[in-house]
Amino acid sequence: MRFRPWPKPEPYRDTTRKRAAFKRKQRLEQQALPLFAEMIAAGQHSVDEEMARRHIWWDERERVQRAARAARWRKARAQLFALPDVLRCRVRNLWRTCPYPADPTCLLDLLHQIAVGRVDPRHPPWVFDGKLTARTTPNPANFDEAFRQIGQRKVGGGPKTTSADEFLFCGNLGSGILFLRTRVRLNDPHESFYTSSNHRLRDSHVGRSGHWIDLEVRGDCTDDELELIRCLAQEADTRPVVVRRVAKLTAATEKVEP
Template identity: 50%
Template sequence: MRFRRWPRPTPYEDTPRKRAAFARKQRLEREALPLYASEIAENQHSADEEMARRAVTWDRVEHSKRAYHALKWREARARLFAFPESVRLQIRRIWRDCPYPPDHAYFCDLLRQIQLGKEDPYRPSWTVHAALKAKTTPNPTTFAETFKQIGRPPSSPNAAGPIMLYCGNLGSGILFLRATPLQIGENDAFLDLEVTGPCSDDELALIGRLAQADRADRVVALRRGAEMGNASTRREAV
């Protein structure tokens, strides 16, 4: 059983630094009530008496702490032996390799997590990690189903309305969309939809069609950068 050994008991160490700290404490007590300084000084004991008192208290406290930790370890072992033998042996195996400090409190918490079903002793959380699976929308039917709004940056001077930021995943990777309404002249208003991320031509066309279905004006979907090599960088929704 992995545990932290309690330090060997040692006698209380009387040092000049401790005596100086005790003298300072008594001086501050007298200075706090200067009118009663003489009466306070009469009731203050010497440094030798204080060191002797601390030596007695030190032994008592050390014994109490040692007894407390021993009691808690006995309680932890009793909880351990409440498990079936096969599970108990497995718990002892994982306790030897787990990252928790070798303390009775952490051991009891591990036992409690196993009792509640939050920790599997045969698949401990610090050695087995579930594979992450990205949330994708492979066959979307609407733009709102595929892309979620994640921001609304300040509009540019050339924009004809508020700029929206979206993100989603069609299966090839996460995509970020920046939708900027633009207007050229009086009658030519369209939505400039800039796509960032791994996006094929077919996916770019699909994004344009989904966005166009929710809008009356024209949608122009374009790819930012060159993620797809020689693929076209602009496609107007039809």
């Protein structure tokens, strides 16, 4: 039977912090009714008396809580052994693997849920028996139908260069999940280097030779799917699109291809 042991009982700890808190409590009680402050102070007991009272109360409280917890365990065990043999074995197996704390109150609640029919011992709610199926789009009509944007950031840029947008997409055409990263690149890679800084700030000369889309594909896909990605991306943008496979998503025991 899975259970959580009760902490070992310890005597009450008398600390300066507890004494200061008790004095503050008495002061606030007096300040709440300033006209009756002297009367309230006369009815208050000293800190030493309060600490002595707590020592006695602490031991009694420990005994009461331990007795109440033991009574709940006895009640839970009585209900458990009152079940038929087959159901009792099944409930005990559930109790060993369930996510509930190892507390008698939780065991009593589990037995109650089984008794009223809210929990099926053969199919507990914390065990998923369904079959997971990946969401795929084998025949997408356009790029937005096949892939969903999951990220965007600015890359590059600086005092003498122009930053570019980088987009991240994900989707599944049937062979597995794919991650696509797109960047806009210049047809002339040296264009931003040769353009003067004042022109570059106004963005009047950068990109005058044109741009092209660099699309990186990460994941397992066939050559036909790679060509489909290129066609969908080209239909979605007027600039030339170059698609290249970067890496495959393989099992953890295998190496990732460069």
